[in-house]
Amino acid sequence: xxxxxxxxxxxxxxxxxxxxxxxxxxxxxxxxxxxxxxxxxxxxxxxxxxxxxxxxxxxxxxxxxxxxxxxxxxxxxxxxxxxxxxxxxxxxxxxxxxxxxxxxxxxxxxxxxxxxxxxxxxxxxxxxxxxxxxxxxxxxxxxxxxxxxxxxxxxxxxxxxxxxxxxxxxxxxxxxxxxxxxxxxxxxxxxxxxxxxxxxxxxxxxxxxxxxxxx
Amino acid sequence: xxxxxxxxxxxxxxxxxxxxxxxxxxxxxxxxxxxxxxxxxxxxxxxxxxxxxxxxxxxxxxxxxxxxxxxxxxxxxxxxxxxxxxxxxxxxxxxxxxxxxxxxxxxxxxxxxxxxxxxxxxxxxxxxxxxxxxxxxxxxxxxxxxxxxxxxxxxxxxxxxxxxxxxxxxxxxxxxxxxxxxxxxxxxxxxxxxxxxxxxxxxxxxxxxxxxxxx
DNA sequence: ATTTTTGAACTGACCAGTCAGTTCAAAAAC
DNA sequence: GTTTTTGAACTGACTGGTCAGTTCAAAAAT
Numbered sequence: 001x002x003x004x005x006x007x008x009x010x011x012x013x014x015x016x017x018x019x020x021x022x023x024x025x026x027x028x029x030x031x032x033x034x035x036x037x038x039x040x041x042x043x044x045x046x047x048x049x050x051x052x053x054x055x056x057x058x059x060x061x062x063x064x065x066x067x068x069x070x071x072x073x074x075x076x077x078x079x080x081x082x083x084x085x086x087x088x089x090x091x092x093x094x095x096x097x098x099x100x101x102x103x104x105x106x107x108x109x110x111x112x113x114x115x116x117x118x119x120x121x122x123x124x125x126x127x128x129x130x131x132x133x134x135x136x137x138x139x140x141x142x143x144x145x146x147x148x149x150x151x152x153x154x155x156x157x158x159x160x161x162x163x164x165x166x167x168x169x170x171x172x173x174x175x176x177x178x179x180x181x182x183x184x185x186x187x188x189x190x191x192x193x194x195x196x197x198x199x200x201x202x203x204x205x206x207x208x209x210x211x212x213x214x215x
Numbered sequence: 216x217x218x219x220x221x222x223x224x225x226x227x228x229x230x231x232x233x234x235x236x237x238x239x240x241x242x243x244x245x246x247x248x249x250x251x252x253x254x255x256x257x258x259x260x261x262x263x264x265x266x267x268x269x270x271x272x273x274x275x276x277x278x279x280x281x282x283x284x285x286x287x288x289x290x291x292x293x294x295x296x297x298x299x300x301x302x303x304x305x306x307x308x309x310x311x312x313x314x315x316x317x318x319x320x321x322x323x324x325x326x327x328x329x330x331x332x333x334x335x336x337x338x339x340x341x342x343x344x345x346x347x348x349x350x351x352x353x354x355x356x357x358x359x360x361x362x363x364x365x366x367x368x369x370x371x372x373x374x375x376x377x378x379x380x381x382x383x384x385x386x387x388x389x390x391x392x393x394x395x396x397x398x399x400x401x402x403x404x405x406x407x408x409x410x411x412x413x414x415x416x417x418x419x420x421x422x423x424x425x426x427x428x429x430x
Numbered sequence: 431a432t433t434t435t436t437g438a439a440c441t442g443a444c445c446a447g448t449c450a451g452t453t454c455a456a457a458a459a460c
Numbered sequence: 461g462t463t464t465t466t467g468a469a470c471t472g473a474c475t476g477g478t479c480a481g482t483t484c485a486a487a488a489a490t
Contacts, residue, residue, distance in 0.1 A: 016468080016469085022469080035344070036344060036347075037255075037344070038253050038254065038255055038340075038344065039256075040255035040256035041254075043445060043446080044445080044446060044447080053470080054470060054471040054472060055447090055471080055472065056447095056469095056470060056471050057469075057470050057471070058447095059446090059447065059448080060470065061469090061470095064446080121344065124339065125339070125344065126340070127399075127403075128336050128339065128400075128402070129250070129251060129252070129253070129340065130250075130403070131252070132251075132252070139404070142404070163424055166416070166419060167416040170405070170408065170413055170416035170417075171416050171420065173396060173400040173404075174397040175393075175420075176396065177392050177396020177397055177399075177400070178390075178392050178393040180396060181391065182385060182388050184342075184392075185385075185392070188342075188343050189354075190384060190388075197382060200382065201382040201385035201386050201389060202385075202389055204378070204381060204386070205386065205420065205423075208420075208422065208423015208424060209380070209423060231433080231490085233435090233490075234434075237434085237435080258479060258480080259479080259480065259481080260479080260480090268435080268436090269435065269437055269438090270436090270438090271435070271436060271437065271483090271484090272434080272435055274480095274482080275435070275436095276434095280480070
């Protein structure tokens with residue numbers, strides 16, 4: 001029965017399973033509370049209580065309330081960009097056009113917001129504030145999102161599929177904004193609509209079929 | 216005696232010139248601070264100081280910090296809708312198409328945001344939050360903005376100028392979002408661009424000339 | 431003469447962050 | 461294989477400070 005070999009390396013792994021689980025619970029608790037109330041109005045006691053954890057645990061796992069928030073931002077935006085990138089790659093694999101890729105990304109964005117509405121809310125609410133502690137984190141994180149869209153636009157222009165007239169950074173920002181706001185509005189004020197309804201409306205705008213032509 | 220007196224109406228006039236001026240100073244101070252820091256992180260003392268007014272004056276003019284904020288929201292959105300409506304009417308007078316009217320409204324939106332960036336920031340940051348004291352005020356105020364756009368879209372469809380496919384409420388929300396986010400992004404991250412650049416990019420999207428056709 | 435503003439003092443609630451102490455599963459010693 | 465030790469993870473009462481909102485007498489403005 002050859003002993004399993006004594007030396008257990010993972011002892012030093014600072015991200016033990018237990019710790020990871022605790023952090024995840026804290027993210028989960030913080031994201032909803034901050035989305036609803038804003039950062040300043042949300043207390044660390046509330047976060048701890050909602051996570052089912054003592055206040056001290058928050059400070060054992062994070063340096064401060066602000067740091068918890070910043071890591072939450074990085075974590076969430078990581079999920080979003082991965083999802084957008086995957087959609088773009090997927091469309092590319094299938095040999096679709098860049099407009100099709102954008103369309104897929106819009107859908108991926110909507111799916112994400114539908115699954116994590118609180119995170120999106122919080123992101124939009126904080127993004128354009130100035131002079132806040134986490135400003136630089138936000139800028140980095142915003143750039144990650146926009147860059148994914150910009151790349152697709154750039155490829156589309158190079159391939160001659162998109163108009164050379166378009167201003168890539170501005171168009172990317174506008175597209176992201178369109179999806180964010182339409183989705184938040186859907187979640188907040190038009191819950192009865194299906195994801196396909198929303199996707200359809202945005203797709204129409206993207207394809208420029210708002211004006212003109214009826215079939 | 217017993218002078219029943221000619222009922223002095225203006226006694227009840229709570230909006231004397233002086234008071235209006237004080238309130239305006241308080242709005243002005245509050246809007247910047249709250250846009251930068253958020254509602255909860257902004258103290259009444261700060262607002263009073265920035266407005267160059269004593270703290271007691273704040274409470275003489277407003278019932279509470281929350282009420283000051285709600286009135287600020289109503290005041291600001293009043294300006295915005297008036298501006299959008301004016302743009303729409305203006306385009307209509309000139310006998311332009313509805314797409315032209317939308318284009319004018321986009322420009323009016325950009326001009327507004329350019330003039331009152333702090334208000335826009337604050338509006339976007341608060342709009343989709345839930346469970347806050349001023350939630351109902353926000354819903355009313357949002358509806359006013361969206362309604363202006365919806366009306367133009369509806370007229371456009373009726374006139375056969377816009378596709379009957381479009382989903383009016385969703386499209387209106389998406390258009391408003393597109394402008395809001397593109398403009399905030401412009402203000403925050405792409406200051407060097409001119410208003411015309413931004414307007415051009417959005418106009419291209421509106422006219423559906425992103426994909427295809429180069430001249 | 432009445433409205434509006436001032437400013438400073440006060441209250442009571444609330445909150446971020448700290449720290450001395452507890453828990454417990456795994457490693458080491460026996 | 462039983463006992464002891466270790467230390468990462470967690471706990472929650474406590475502290476020092478902050479803030480919204482109140483009060484009010486006196487001053488200024490109209």
